[in-house]
Amino acid sequence: MGTVDDNRQSKTTWTTVAAYQQQQYGRTLASPHLQAVNVGTVTQPTWIAPEDLRILPDQIYAMVIPDAVASYFHSRSCRPPKETRSKVGKEGILRFPVDATQKPIECPAIRLHRAILQIPAVRLPYPILKYGSPATKPFDQNRANWNLDGVKFFRTKPTPLKWKLLVAPGVKADTAQNFINAFNNGVRTTKVCSLGQHQGNFIMLTGNDESTMRTVIKNMLGKDGINAPDVVVLLLRSRNVDIYSSFKYLADRSMANISMKANLKRAGINHSVEGVEKIMQSALVVGADVTHPGNGAMQGTPSIAAVVGSLEASAGCFQGEMQLQAPKQEMITDLRYMVFKILKSWFDLYKRCPSNIIYYRDGVSESQFDEVINTELPEFKEAFKLLADDLREKDEKGNPVGQELIPPNFRLTTIVVSKRHSTRFFPTEIENCKPGTMVDRVVTSPYHSDFYLQSHNGIKTHNLCHTYVRATLGVSYASPAYYAGRLCERGRAYLRGWFNPSKDWRKWYNDERNRVQADIEKNRAKLNLGQPRRDRNKRKTDDERKAEKADADALFHGMERFLRPDIDRRWKESQDNESGADKRYEDWRKTMYWM
Template sequence: MSVKVTDFVKRPGVGREGRPLKVRANFFEVTSLPDSNVHHYDVTITPEVPPSLNRKIYCEFEALNENILATARPVFDGRKNIYSPKPLSFGENDAATFDITLPEDDGAPLGKRPPRAFKVKIKKAAVINMEELHRFLDGKCKSSPNILTGIMALDVLIRHKPSMMHVTHKDDEIMYATVGRSFYTNQISQSLFGGAEVWQGYYQSARPTPKKMMINVDVSATAFYESGSLVQMVVKLLNKRHPDDLRRGIPDRDRVKLEKSLKNVKIRVTHRENASKRSFKIVKLTNTAANATKFEIEGKKTDVASYFQKTYKRPLQFPFLPCVVVRKDTSLPIEVCEVVKGQRHIRKLNERQTADMIKFTCQQPHVRANKIMQGLDILNYRENEYMRQFGLQVSEEMAVVPARVLPAPKIQYHPSSRDAAFTPKDGSWNLRDKKVATGATLGSWACVVFGNFEMQAVQHFIRELVNTCQDTGMNIPNKNPPIVQGNPQGNIEQMLRQAWVKAGNMSKSPPQLIVCILPNTGVPLYAEIKRVSDTVIGVATQCVQSKHIFQAKKQYCANVCLKMNVKLGGMNSFIEPSQVPFISQRPTILMGADVTHPAPGGDESRPSIAALCASMDAKASRYAASIRVQAGRQEIISDLSGMVKELLKTFYQTCGRKPERILFYRDGVSEGQFEQVLDFEIEAVRNACASLDANYKPTITFVIVQKRHHARFFPIDKRDSDRTGNCLPGTVVESVITHPFEFDFYLQSHAGLQGTSRPTHYHVLYDENRFNADSLQKLSYHLCYVFARCTRSVSLVPPVYYAHLVCSRARFHSRNENWSDQDSESGGSVSSYGMVKPDLQKVIIFFNGEQKKHH
């Protein structure tokens, strides 16, 4: 019997279609891999402290035990594991306990004095057989816990030295911090709005590829709190210009906002000698100013300001500011506190900070490639004594990989268009001389203007919009819809109901659409409009930013028209059926699934939202959606069976046939969850089919779609790049940097807009439809041209893109959500999410609003 090499699909050979070329990828070949076994030890440090402190303890342990460690040079992951190239000599029983005392220093959790005496228990866990890893890379055995631990040991090995730099590096100006697989430094940093700053870092990860290991190196960036005076931080958080602007004290609303922003930030005090080493965490702010915050000392009541004047001969400059509370009985004036350097900013960034962050990280491909190469100098694999000890060597040259550029498909619009069928160039086109494939009729509609805008401008915009829609092939018998004006801070539900009634009365038919003109890009108003229209009234809405009203550009109106047409059941364009034979030859349903989780650091009781979208016709242009709310942070879709059943029924009602094949694209799953998701979700799809008919067994293909990875491609020849310097749309890579033997590939299907494009990684886990490399790559690429909301190819297949949009949209369906700038992913219990009205299940996915493009 032959050994089963993988639980998933094996690569069915490589593709041949398209123009071959070579690109650079940010992977560096491991030229020498440890041959001998690696020794794995389990570490327990008590009491428990964060990884950064664990590393200090390990450093001290290393210094005290050079006799045991010097010849081995083991590496530590900051938590539980030590890997060594040689066995460590602990005497008889492969275990030992060491007492370590740290010198007085910072690192105090929650204002308590840090525990300075630690017990470090080290115990032999396993011997990692590296020979098995070599066999896996050669495709001779399947993955196993031993192989995964071996790869993890290499990961820890390449990260060990940089992660210890914040411990061993004593320069106060230059700081280092490790977060996950990246290590950051303030050598390259920039201020963000509101007391934060962004640091550049380097991501590195050991990846198994055909016949060898590779190290994936990328630049990354994350936000930190700006260090220094806490008063300055308060000024920035409250968006003031100068500390003097705080002289009147802080209104209650600002104090609550400030407390939320400062909670858990570490500070040091400046009013006592030798106190600068010690750090405290801010628990909260006092309700009263420093000169009104009373406490008792030696039986007498005094306030914080008077106490500082008397005890430290230090009159407070800002007695009108609240104090920070660092533990139950300790309140400190803000002006004697300094923010500790190198603290990660874990709260969600607001709109302005996010914009600043994007500016910092958005780099053209050649700039990014150069930064990665500079990063290699900082990571300095060549002179890494730990890697040398293990026998690991890494090439300093970026990998050059074979790629192919797939040809774009032919797109079809209405036959009466002057430009009815054409092949787009460079992944984008426009609506000039084109009419939509099937134009919808808009007879019953209204417009709501949120804010005070001139009626003349609004009417002019509606005229332009109607004309553009008609030029583009829609039919609009009612050219003068009723217009309702309302207050954006008022009762949104009432205004939309009023518009709904007026639309119905005017046209004597059920309203189809409400156009909403919004005063700004803020989330709260938009979220409330969508909650009411989707879950209360059951009518499609089209939101438009007021800034576009005054110019009413043709191009903008055309984009809005595309969204309106599909919301009303029209079809914008489709691909020549001969170019998508998998869909056109036999009844086939495409499905896309995604789960979004509440933002990190928020309320744990918040739910996750699962969405499933599926195509409803032979052209894969119309989609319907199904949504469920489920337990927070759970990746597996609980009621997938029910959702699939719902959409199979809708497909049958729409087409009159049952799908014979299912192509299921699944977003948002990490490698560690592949097996679990596959087992559970394939079973759910099968159960859904069986529940409709015991003999109904369509063939299923299950593909994981990943955007959260660090693979980037850089054109070598200028001819192979688009105007942004990125690889051309249709670039596919399926060797050298992919899995040693499973069926996966990278596809960059969109044209670059700004920065370096991120290819999408497709990994086939299960395949009863017997795809070869060409057929699946081509189909996936061609589908990216029929995303209904824009005239460009998109970065991931539409079923998944729509599922992603549905998840984002469903977040708006709770009344309990708090859509403030600070935290626009918060609130909402499972029961408070509204159900979408059935008529809207088909159109919800073409939802509008100025969403950020996922490019």
């Protein structure tokens, strides 16, 4: 607890909640051994005994859902459409304070009805899936998915696949051996390669910590990396102990899905859809997303921006770029450089510039649309300027000597992907809307060109939804936006210690935060020296509120300066090749490694 003397000098005395309750109120806690709960903030904590608190029901849980309850959460949230429609039509509407018998006083022409609005909708045609063999693949049009039975991937490498299996603690040896056999069979059946070659025996890990994993991988790769495997597979113990005991399960769908990932790691293409080549041959399709540190992250942890761009007319290969930026900043900083790298790869492939760019932007709200237009869209023009400068003839020192190139004209179409909305659609039949259902009238915005989608987007995007490289189904929105989100998740994995700190990391962080906080309080006490003590019964003045905000900002920036060197070092290690000359590493970076 803290006290303030007449000279505004703060004095802090550390005590426990139990001792404070006894000293101030003469009260003995029933459970003094339990940890106190902070109901304040990290910078201004307020500690309460848990027996004095009650958890209110129906609150939004903003933290990461624990694994122990995740499956229950998903099962509860996936209600059948009949049940959801009933709750909306019978329970939800009745909660609105609307009297259908009375006309609104300010606008009597409006009629209010307590019923679900009926609107027109259209169904887009299903795309034709393309594989290596057979050439096309039918799928369930009611569920928009298919399987890999009897198909070979669209594009693969004929060379043998060298791979290595790492086995997590708790996985049985015979399960690991069954996995090796099934994996070799799966990559051969789907023509990922001519032959699957597991290098030696599998490696049984002694722990799940990063240091153990780092040592094992370093020893496996060796000094020169000549005998390094093409793919490393980590076999984890499932929450269901028997999930890997069935060889049949492994040899069927599981191994087929893993084969898809293995093909991506070798720069292969799993499948495509008919007609998408006409769009992609002249267009660069770009997806972008930004992930921010959550409530449990260390204060000062940066946000991660990810941009992906198409490199193949089949829409089966994308290049990814990531960067760190200021915490909680949604607009992508220096987007031009990320797009430039992708443009350069596109130009190297086609020997020309794209005439069209389709930009899928995920994660922005309607209030940020203008900011995207004014901040991010001009960056594409700057990226073309960078490409033109890069293509100029240069002397031995790298200085441009040739004629200055004029950046080409291009058409840019921006589509903002919005998933978190409360609009729900129900067909007249008691079932789910059919895949391909699109609504672009009545309930859409009068200001923007928008549409609602049931699993798939407008004509061009509808096809792209079925090119998602890691699944045999049509995903809920365009694949490029999905890929950008997946790349963001890969970035979060690199910085997991800061995004989701362990107990030891949290203690290390809190110790430094307390030190910075103490310095700020000392500086504030010096500034307040000689000022009269403020009456607690009076409201804070504007100057006092400004001082509090200045102190909070100082703490934030102080922690950001403390964390950033380690974060930058970790990030650089994840983005750069240690040897600096390993072509295998550079080739790997050009694959969809994050998928």
